Amino acid sequence: MPNKIGIIDYGISNIHNVIQAFNYIGANPILISCKKDILSIDYLVLPGVGAFEKGIKSLREKNLIESIYNHINADNPFLGICLGMQLLMTKSFEFGEHTGLDIISGYVKKIPNIDKDGNKQKIPHIGWNNLHTTQNIKLLKDIDSHDYMYFVHSYSVICEKVDNIIASTSYNNINITAMIGSNNCYGCQFHPEKSGSKGLKILENFINL
Numbered sequence: 001m002p003n004k005i006g007i008i009d010y011g012i013s014n015i016h017n018v019i020q021a022f023n024y025i026g027a028n029p030i031l032i033s034c035k036k037d038i039l040s041i042d043y044l045v046l047p048g049v050g051a052f053e054k055g056i057k058s059l060r061e062k063n064l065i066e067s068i069y070n071h072i073n074a075d076n077p078f079l080g081i082c083l084g085m086q087l088l089m090t091k092s093f094e095f096g097e098h099t100g101l102d103i104i105s106g107y108v109k110k111i112p113n114i115d116k117d118g119n120k121q122k123i124p125h126i127g128w129n130n131l132h133t134t135q136n137i138k139l140l141k142d143i144d145s146h147d148y149m150y151f152v153h154s155y156s157v158i159c160e161k162v163d164n165i166i167a168s169t170s171y172n173n174i175n176i177t178a179m180i181g182s183n184n185c186y187g188c189q190f191h192p193e194k195s196g197s198k199g200l201k202i203l204e205n206f207i208n209l
Contacts, residue, residue, distance in 0.1 A: 005029040006041035010058045013048045021193035025204045035067040044071050048083030052092035055083050077209045078185045085187025094155050105160035121172040124154040135166040139205050147198045149190035
């Protein structure tokens with residue numbers, strides 16, 4: 001029986017491109033909007049754009065959080081994209097302080113608008129930027145350190161444990177966490193669905209974990 005790929009629809013992202021990307025690689029994803037649907041899913045994806053507070057509030061209101069925990073604790077593959085990655089963290093300092101899913105220890109903070117040389121920089125971080133991979137894992141099969149991905153974000157992840165960082169990028173001399181992981185739970189700060197053939201390769205690697 002083919003693996004079932006679920007994409008969580010919690011009203012905080014335009015998931016059309018994510019659906020399209022998974023369809024392109026032959027995954028035929030299922031939209032998930034209630035907790036019972038997660039029970040039959042093998043691979044779970046949490047996309048997202050926008051504010052952290054709104055994202056965690058929406059997951060809570062839709063009663064999805066416990067099912068997400070159960071999926072991850074069973075070591076079933078999980079992928080958070082952009083805001084979906086940030087929601088995996090302990091907390092965020094975006095417009096206040098907000099508690100996250102606390103699946104990976106750390107926090108989310110605004111990207112500094114001053115670089116290490118004291119020069120003012122443009123925020124958000126938008127556009128193509130290359131990865132610096134730090135781990136050799138299945139999710140990064142055929143991904144070279146220095147492949148380019150597409151980013152759109154103003155806040156970045158700070159992991160408590162270096163081992164949870166699997167790739168980073170540099171924006172105006174500022175180091176930014178680009179990918180995180182713990183067991184079979186992963187997050188991408190960039191948008192693989194908008195990152196051409198290499199982004200699609202990451203999604204393909206994910207559904208083959």
